Amino acid sequence: MADQSLNTKAAEDGAGYWSANIRIIVVSLIIWAVVSFGFGILLRPAISGIEVGGTDLGFWFAQQGSIIVFLALIFFYAWRMNKLDREFGVEED
Amino acid sequence: MDQFTLNLLFVGASFALYIGIAVWARAGSTSEFYAAGRGVHPVTNGMATAADWMSAASFISMAGLIAFTGYDNSSFLMGWTGGYVLLALLLAPYLRKFGKFTVSEFIGDRFYSPTARLVAVICLIVASTTYVIGQMTGVGVAFGRFLEISNTSGLLIGACVVFAYAVFGGMKGVTYTQVAQYVVLIMAYTIPAVFISLQLTGMPIPALGLFSETTTTGGEGSVYLLQKLDQIVTDLGFASYTEAHKDNLNMVLFTLSLMIGTAGLPHVIMRFFTVPKVSDARWSAGWALVFIALLYLTAPAVGAMARLNITELMWPNGTNGEAVSVQTIESDERYDWMETWQKTGLLDWEDKNGDGKIQYYNDKSDAMAEKAAANGWEGNELTNFNRDILVLANPEIANLPGWVIGLVAAGGLAAALSTAAGLLLAISSAVSHDLVKGAINPSISEKGELLSARIAMAVAIGVATWLGLNPPGFAAQTVALAFGLAAASIFPALMMGIFSKRVNNVGAVAGMLSGLVFTLIYIFLHKGWFFVAGTNSFPDTVDGSLFGIQSTAIGAVGAIINFAVAYAVSMSTKDTPQEIKDLVESVRVPAGAGAAVDH
Numbered sequence: 001m002a003d004q005s006l007n008t009k010a011a012e013d014g015a016g017y018w019s020a021n022i023r024i025i026v027v028s029l030i031i032w033a034v035v036s037f038g039f040g041i042l043l044r045p046a047i048s049g050i051e052v053g054g055t056d057l058g059f060w061f062a063q064q065g066s067i068i069v070f071l072a073l074i075f076f077y078a079w080r081m082n083k084l085d086r087e088f089g090v091e092e093d
Numbered sequence: 094m095d096q097f098t099l100n101l102l103f104v105g106a107s108f109a110l111y112i113g114i115a116v117w118a119r120a121g122s123t124s125e126f127y128a129a130g131r132g133v134h135p136v137t138n139g140m141a142t143a144a145d146w147m148s149a150a151s152f153i154s155m156a157g158l159i160a161f162t163g164y165d166n167s168s169f170l171m172g173w174t175g176g177y178v179l180l181a182l183l184l185a186p187y188l189r190k191f192g193k194f195t196v197s198e199f200i201g202d203r204f205y206s207p208t209a210r211l212v213a214v215i216c217l218i219v220a221s222t223t224y225v226i227g228q229m230t231g232v233g234v235a236f237g238r239f240l241e242i243s244n245t246s247g248l249l250i251g252a253c254v255v256f257a258y259a260v261f262g263g264m265k266g267v268t269y270t271q272v273a274q275y276v277v278l279i280m281a282y283t284i285p286a287v288f289i290s291l292q293l294t295g296m297p298i299p300a301l302g303l304f305s306e307t308t309t310t311g312g313e314g315s316v317y318l319l320q321k322l323d324q325i326v327t328d329l330g331f332a333s334y335t336e337a338h339k340d341n342l343n344m345v346l347f348t349l350s351l352m353i354g355t356a357g358l359p360h361v362i363m364r365f366f367t368v369p370k371v372s373d374a375r376w377s378a379g380w381a382l383v384f385i386a387l388l389y390l391t392a393p394a395v396g397a398m399a400r401l402n403i404t405e406l407m408w409p410n411g412t413n414g415e416a417v418s419v420q421t422i423e424s425d426e427r428y429d430w431m432e433t434w435q436k437t438g439l440l441d442w443e444d445k446n447g448d449g450k451i452q453y454y455n456d457k458s459d460a461m462a463e464k465a466a467a468n469g470w471e472g473n474e475l476t477n478f479n480r481d482i483l484v485l486a487n488p489e490i491a492n493l494p495g496w497v498i499g500l501v502a503a504g505g506l507a508a509a510l511s512t513a514a515g516l517l518l519a520i521s522s523a524v525s526h527d528l529v530k531g532a533i534n535p536s537i538s539e540k541g542e543l544l545s546a547r548i549a550m551a552v553a554i555g556v557a558t559w560l561g562l563n564p565p566g567f568a569a570q571t572v573a574l575a576f577g578l579a580a581a582s583i584f585p586a587l588m589m590g591i592f593s594k595r596v597n598n599v600g601a602v603a604g605m606l607s608g609l610v611f612t613l614i615y616i617f618l619h620k621g622w623f624f625v626a627g628t629n630s631f632p633d634t635v636d637g638s639l640f641g642i643q644s645t646a647i648g649a650v651g652a653i654i655n656f657a658v659a660y661a662v663s664m665s666t667k668d669t670p671q672e673i674k675d676l677v678e679s680v681r682v683p684a685g686a687g688a689a690v691d692h
Contacts, residue, residue, distance in 0.1 A: 014678065014681075014682065017681075017682065018681055021681075025182050025183070028178070028182055029178075029182065032175065032178050036171045036175050036348065037345055037348065037349075040167060040171055040348075041337075041341055041344050041345055041348070042341055042345070044337065052304060053303070053304025053305060053317055053318075053319065054304065054306075054316075054317020054318060054319040054320040055304070055317070055319045055320075055335045056335075059164055059167075059319075059335050060304065062164060062167035062170070062171060063164075063167050063170055063303075063393040064170075064300060064303075064390055064393065066170075066171050066174070066175065067170065067171070067174045067386050067389055067390060068386075068390075070174050070175055070177065070178050070382060070386075071379065071382055071383060071386060073178050073182075074177060074178055074181045074182075074375075074378055074379040074382055075376075075379045077181060077182055077375065078181070078372070078375035078376050078378075078379055081186070081372075081375055082372045082375065085372070085683050085684075089684075090682040090683055090684040091372070091683055091684065092370050092371060092372065092683050092684060092685075
């Protein structure tokens with residue numbers, strides 16, 4: 001009996017860990033898509049009123065801004081996941 | 094000292110450095126091989142990954158493509174960096190946990206099928222071979238200029254050097270050699286950019302210079318660099334630099350193809366199999382992107398500033414003044430670069446109307462026809478300007494000191510050679526280990542395996558050189574096709590292998606094959622069968638293409654087909670066995686990851 005309840009708890013924890021991970025991935029990928037495909041391409045006309053160094057904000061996102069956001073996203077994910085690993089006790093030894 | 098000797102000195106010194114480090118690292122400790130999987134810090138691993146990743150396409154070709162089209166080619170910048178987000182979030186930590194060394198092994202085990210492994214190997218070989226063709230284009234340009242010979246001779250000599258480099262391949266595995274290559278490469282890229290940014294905007298950081306005001310505005314108030322560039326290119330009938338001229342669909346699909354292709358190319362993924370821990374795999378992707386971003390944030394500045402410099406050299410008295418005279422080009426030392434590059438056959442000019450001047454303008458623009466007729470111009474007289482020469486010619490165009498030019502030559506060769514050699518090694522091991530030993534003749538001797546590896550390498554470089562003589566596009570465009578193929582075949586299989594427990598062996602094989610075949614046929618229909626020029630059925634333009642999608646952007650569609658087919662086929666066939674579900678579960682959590690094990 002004790003073994004069984006331990007297994008169920010482990011399975012629940014595993015599912016919780018994975019769904020928390022999926023949530024972080026989805027949010028990160030939404031930001032990823034908004035800065036590149038959004039601000040850089042499709043939404044560029046919508047934000048063209050904002051001027052940056054002789055051109056518009058969309059041009060900056062397409063040539064530099066999105067790269068900077070990508071960097072921030074990867075480091076955020078690494079930090080957040082390593083924290084999540086410890087919260088669920090699934091980190092490496 | 095003349096420029097030729099100086100170039101030779103820089104190239105020679107950089108190669109001596111790489112070999113020196115290789116010898117020192119090998120003698121020092123045997124665990125320095127990155128495959129040993131220990132002791133390589135995420136920062137060091139990131140730098141080595143960046144050197145591995147940034148090839149002739151990033152170094153030699155990309156800024157030139159951006160320079161001559163402006164905003165429309167931002168896809169290269171977003172695509173080749175955005176892929177690292179996918180890699181870090183969707184693949185790297187899980188593949189590290191899986192704990193084997195190659196992509197095809199993961200696919201073979203996860204989809205419990207030797208067929209799946211074989212199909213993955215074929216996908217990898219097709220994508221990598223296309224990639225090498227693009228690299229050879231870059232190698233040809235670099236060697237042609239550096240030895241001051243024609244592009245064709247440069248390509249042939251370059252092919253021999255790449256082959257020797259790949260056979261001597263142990264060097265490739267030493268992380269510290271790659272770190273040295275990265276340092277040479279990034280210095281060669283940024284130092285001339287800093288000089289040029291200072292000249293044009295007074296701003297020492299090129300990435301900021303791009304959005305700064307120009308220093309030479311002649312008293313008419315300050316003008317931003319990009320505004321000035323837009324002005325002079327439109328004056329000459331060219332499309333404006335900062336506006337969009339490509340339809341959104343093609344731009345989105347092209348960017349997406351490059352992104353998922355980045356996360357599907359074996360030589361990048363491989364690096365994350367071998368970091369010490371799962372948490373390190375997450376950090377490593379970030380550090381790799383830091384070092385890649387140093388070049389990618391500089392590249393758009395290099396492109397825009399070079400375009401401005403070239404246009405101003407051709408129109409020294411402004412776009413409404415007199416064009417540069419043939420006599421000036423021949424005598425003025427600021428124009429020496431034009432004569433050196435003419436020798437490679439990649440740059441040429443012709444005084445069509447015989448007025449002793451070289452008018453550079455867009456003769457296909459209706460607006461310019463009137464002005465041309467009024468001035469007696471008979472077409473654009475800067476008849477050939479190969480995009481791939483721009484980065485290498487850039488310091489000469491800006492009249493920078495000789496040592497900077499030598500440094501750029503060394504950097505360009507480092508970028509092209511290391512990636513070309515790395516890909517050849519990947520192809521040869523895929524053929525000899527996975528294809529011959531794994532499928533065709535499992536009882537082959539070690540000697541036989543080595544021989545088949547060498548033969549595969551020789552065939553691959555022969556094919557790549559032959560196609561490199563008549564390339565399907567500029568270096569970065571050919572490489573973009575390779576990314577499309579990787580995007581359509583490998584990435585979906587890897588992602589479904591981790592995020593779905595339901596996708597089974599039949600589904601994965603059907604998905605990979607349909608993605609690869611669809612993309613490959615679409616590319617061949619537009620670029621010619623097996624890239625042989627003239628055998629294409631459709632022109633490779635947005636309007637002329639089969640589905641209104643350019644061949645460089647089709648990989649994203651291939652990936653969607655792959656996902657859809659794999660899912661549909663899996664749902665209508667048998668569920669995956671329990672041990673595979675357990676395997677997927679174990680890959681998803683970091684705990685219990687041992688060191689990577691060899692097969």
